[in-house]
Amino acid sequence: MKRSIGVDIGGTKIAAAIIDKDANILFRSEVPSDPSDKEKMFQQVVKVINNVLDESHLNMQQLEGIGLGVPGILDRESGIAVFQNNLPWRGFPVIQRIKEAFPADKVVIDNDVYMAAFAEWQKYGANPHETFVYFTISTGIAVSIIHNGDFIRGMGFAGELGLLPVKSANGIERLEQAAAGPAIQKLTNNSMTTKEVFEKYQQDDEFAHSLIPKVVESLVHGCYAITCLLDPEKIVFGGGVILCQENRHRFFYRAFAW
Helix, strand or coil, X not given: CCEEEEEEECCCEEEEEXXXXXXXXXXXXXXXCCCCCHHHHHHHHHHHHHHHHHHHCCCHHHCCCEEEEECCEEECCCCEEEECCCCCCEEEXXXXXXXXXXXXXXXXXXXXXXXXXXHHHHHCCCCCCCEEEEEEECCCEEEEEEECCEECCCCCCCCCHHHCEEEECCEEEEHHHHHCHHHHHHHCCCCCCHXXXXXXXXXXXXXXXXXXXXXXXXXXXXXXXXHHHHCCCEEEEECCCCCCHHHCCCHHHHHCCC
């Protein structure tokens, strides 16, 4: 049986899974990120990989390799994390460091949103003649675009929608500053976590009900920009904020039904 390790590296958490050739998850682990220092962040990546190896009782010789999804700008061929908005890596040699930590024959990296987009595109039929957009709202905000079967990458920065200026509760801000997970917490003056804001919304809390529409309005501005520029056949939403169980069938999906 062919099996590999997939690692999703984010600003809030890092998840790793051992998957088979049909993308079934066999073992999974998750640890918090530590963006306070580049080495501490990397050690959390090592930890989560070791977790799934220990749980599965497998070693690297029994696996095909390791694939890592890393946010921001990457040099995929050299395996370097060039710039990450929410991580402390600048010119960090991810592939080299992973190979030093694990005896893996094959290690590859790509942008985390691009990898998620490819999986969703496959799930929804992988139509080679469409324009498909994956929109993630988590610690950061970004999109990935698949057009006629290929990614639109630009010079490596295409899809960084979180840097787009939009109308927000505080005037004009970058979309990430207005509507990403940390931004929602900041709007409460850090009196609540983002998760607690959603929980309060479910409980019909007046403050949460005044806050969330402002966040959604900023996200809708981002969606309008993508729609006007690309006119895609499909937009799929993902990420920790949009997929929070409390959100489903409520304010986000309703707001995006424009």
